[in-house]
Amino acid sequence: MTTREALFDDLSALLGKRGLLTDGGDMERYRVDWPGYRGAAPLAVARPSTTRQVADVVSYCHRHDIPLVPQGGHSGLVGGALPDADYPELVLSLERMTAIRHVDPINFTMSVDGGCVLQSIKDAAAAADCDFPLSLGAQGSCQIGGNVSTNAGGLNVLRYGMMRQLVLGLEVVLPDGRIYNGMKALHKNNTGYDLKQLFIGAEGTLGIVTGAVLKLFPRPQVSRTALLACPDIDAVLKLYALARRSCCDLLTAFELVPRTCLELAMEALPELRDPLETPSPVYVLMEAAASGPADLDAMIENLFERGFEAGALTDGVLASSETQARNLWHIREAMLEGQRNRGEHLRTDISIPISSLSAFHERASHEIQDLYPQATVIAYGHIGDGNLHFNILPPPGLEADERAALLHELEERLFGIVDDFDGSISAEHGIGRFKQSAFLETLSEPEYDIMRGLKHLLDPRCLMSPGRILPRPID
Ligand SMILES: Cc1cc2nc3c(=O)[nH]c(=O)nc-3n(C[C@H](O)[C@H](O)[C@H](O)COP(=O)(O)OP(=O)(O)OC[C@H]3O[C@@H](n4cnc5c(N)ncnc54)[C@H](O)[C@@H]3O)c2cc1C
Structure with missing residues (x-):
C-alpha cells in the first residue's frame, strides 16, 4: 500500500488539480x-474527465492494491456507492464525464459518456426527435453509468424493458485498468458471448462504465394519463389485463398507488389536491403514448367502460391537459418524498409473478400487520412489471437500535413470503451492501460459483467495489 501523501501526489499528476479532492469538507457530499445514508470518509475523490484518465487511475489502484468505488x-438505494468504513476506498466519480458523444436519429442510437445525467440524455434524444424511454424519479441526478450498473427500470419497463434491453454497446474500464471497447451501435450482433450484459447490473463490481451506446425510439407525439380508482388489488390486476389489450400495446406505465401513498404525497406537497371526490383504497396511475396517429382517448374510454362493467373500476379521471397530466404524476413523485420525510423505514423493491400479486399482497399485509400492528405497510409501484415497493414504516418514537432490529425482522419475514411466491428480493435497486445477506441466502450453489468465478476472473484482488453484491473476501 502506498502512503496517503504519495497517493495524492500520484493521482494529482494523473488527473490535474480539478480532478482530485482530498479535503474533508470537499469530500463530504460524496459520503x-x-x-x-452516510458512508465513511474516502481516501480521496478522483474526478477523471476522460476514459483514459479513468483507466490510468484504475491501473494505478490495481498496482498499489487500493480499493475503489x-x-x-x-441516487442508489442499497448503499453500493457509499465509501466503506473497514477498507478505506478511493471514490471515483464520473461527474465530469458528461459528453453526448453522438446521436444517430436514423440508426436510432446515441453514444454517451458514463457520467451523463439521465435527464440530459432524454433532452438530447428529444432534440433529435427521438425518445430515450428510461424514466424514473431520480432522472435529474442519476447518471447513465449508474443506470447501467444497477440495470435500472423505472416507469416504462412494461413497454420498453429495463436497461438490459436499452443498451447496445458499452465501454468499460476493467479492474486492471484495461479498456473494454464494446461501443458498437448494432441492433443485432450474435458474435459469441454478449459481454456487455456482464457489466449491466454488476453495480461496479466488475468494472467502471465510461461509455454506452443506447437504443432510441420514435418520440411519442400523443400521450394520455389517467388516474383510476379500484376497490382492491384483485381489481387492479383485472384492470391491468384489460388495459394491456384495450390500449393496443401503447400502454407505457401502470402504477399502483394505494390511498396511504396519496395521503403521504399530499402531506409532502400540500398544494396537491385529491384528484377524485370519493376516496378509494387503491388507485392506478396509467399512461398510454403513441408516436403516430392513434385515438388514445377512445382506447382509454373503452378501457373505462370495460373496467366498470367488470367491476374493476369505481371511478377515474382522464387528464385533459398536459398540466393536469403532470399534476397526476406529481402524486407519484411526492409520495416518495412523503415516505422519506417519515424517516428510516424498510425499503424494498420485490417482484412476484403478476398473476400472484394479489395473493402475495394479502398474505404479506396481513402477516406484517398482525405481528406488528403499529407498523404501516405501504405497497406501491410498477405493478405492470410485477414489481412492488412493499415498504414498511416503523412506529414513531423508537430508539435507533430498536428500529434497526425491527426493520431487520420485518425484512426477514417479508423476504420469506417473497420466497414462498418464487419472487425476487430485488427487481430494480440491486443488492449493494444493504441486501447482501438476504441475497446470498437466495443463491443456489451453481449460481454462487458462477458469480464468484466471474469476480475472480475480472477482479482477483477484489479491489473494485469490494463487499458489494458478494462478500469480501470472496470465498
Ligand atoms: C426518487 C428516486 C426514484 C427512483 N426510482 C427508481 C426506479 O423507478 N427504478 C429504478 O430502477 N431505480 C430507481 N431509483 C434508484 C436509482 O435512481 C437507480 O438505481 C439509478 O440507476 C442509480 O444511478 P446513480 O447514477 O445515482 O448511481 P449511484 O447511486 O451513484 O450508484 C449506484 C451503484 O452503481 C455503481 N455505479 C455508479 N456509476 C457507475 C459507473 N459509471 N460504472 C460502474 N458502476 C457505477 C455504484 O458503485 C453503485 O453500486 C430511484 C431512486 C430515487 C432516489
Missing part, C-alpha cells in the same frame, strides 16, 4: 446518498 448520481 451521502439520496435516502440520507465508482459513483454516479448518489
Whole structure:
C-alpha cells in the first residue's frame, strides 16, 4: 500500500488539480446518498474527465492494491456507492464525464459518456426527435453509468424493458485498468458471448462504465394519463389485463398507488389536491403514448367502460391537459418524498409473478400487520412489471437500535413470503451492501460459483467495489 501523501501526489499528476479532492469538507457530499445514508470518509475523490484518465487511475489502484468505488448520481438505494468504513476506498466519480458523444436519429442510437445525467440524455434524444424511454424519479441526478450498473427500470419497463434491453454497446474500464471497447451501435450482433450484459447490473463490481451506446425510439407525439380508482388489488390486476389489450400495446406505465401513498404525497406537497371526490383504497396511475396517429382517448374510454362493467373500476379521471397530466404524476413523485420525510423505514423493491400479486399482497399485509400492528405497510409501484415497493414504516418514537432490529425482522419475514411466491428480493435497486445477506441466502450453489468465478476472473484482488453484491473476501 502506498502512503496517503504519495497517493495524492500520484493521482494529482494523473488527473490535474480539478480532478482530485482530498479535503474533508470537499469530500463530504460524496459520503451521502439520496435516502440520507452516510458512508465513511474516502481516501480521496478522483474526478477523471476522460476514459483514459479513468483507466490510468484504475491501473494505478490495481498496482498499489487500493480499493475503489465508482459513483454516479448518489441516487442508489442499497448503499453500493457509499465509501466503506473497514477498507478505506478511493471514490471515483464520473461527474465530469458528461459528453453526448453522438446521436444517430436514423440508426436510432446515441453514444454517451458514463457520467451523463439521465435527464440530459432524454433532452438530447428529444432534440433529435427521438425518445430515450428510461424514466424514473431520480432522472435529474442519476447518471447513465449508474443506470447501467444497477440495470435500472423505472416507469416504462412494461413497454420498453429495463436497461438490459436499452443498451447496445458499452465501454468499460476493467479492474486492471484495461479498456473494454464494446461501443458498437448494432441492433443485432450474435458474435459469441454478449459481454456487455456482464457489466449491466454488476453495480461496479466488475468494472467502471465510461461509455454506452443506447437504443432510441420514435418520440411519442400523443400521450394520455389517467388516474383510476379500484376497490382492491384483485381489481387492479383485472384492470391491468384489460388495459394491456384495450390500449393496443401503447400502454407505457401502470402504477399502483394505494390511498396511504396519496395521503403521504399530499402531506409532502400540500398544494396537491385529491384528484377524485370519493376516496378509494387503491388507485392506478396509467399512461398510454403513441408516436403516430392513434385515438388514445377512445382506447382509454373503452378501457373505462370495460373496467366498470367488470367491476374493476369505481371511478377515474382522464387528464385533459398536459398540466393536469403532470399534476397526476406529481402524486407519484411526492409520495416518495412523503415516505422519506417519515424517516428510516424498510425499503424494498420485490417482484412476484403478476398473476400472484394479489395473493402475495394479502398474505404479506396481513402477516406484517398482525405481528406488528403499529407498523404501516405501504405497497406501491410498477405493478405492470410485477414489481412492488412493499415498504414498511416503523412506529414513531423508537430508539435507533430498536428500529434497526425491527426493520431487520420485518425484512426477514417479508423476504420469506417473497420466497414462498418464487419472487425476487430485488427487481430494480440491486443488492449493494444493504441486501447482501438476504441475497446470498437466495443463491443456489451453481449460481454462487458462477458469480464468484466471474469476480475472480475480472477482479482477483477484489479491489473494485469490494463487499458489494458478494462478500469480501470472496470465498
Ligand atoms: C426518487 C428516486 C426514484 C427512483 N426510482 C427508481 C426506479 O423507478 N427504478 C429504478 O430502477 N431505480 C430507481 N431509483 C434508484 C436509482 O435512481 C437507480 O438505481 C439509478 O440507476 C442509480 O444511478 P446513480 O447514477 O445515482 O448511481 P449511484 O447511486 O451513484 O450508484 C449506484 C451503484 O452503481 C455503481 N455505479 C455508479 N456509476 C457507475 C459507473 N459509471 N460504472 C460502474 N458502476 C457505477 C455504484 O458503485 C453503485 O453500486 C430511484 C431512486 C430515487 C432516489
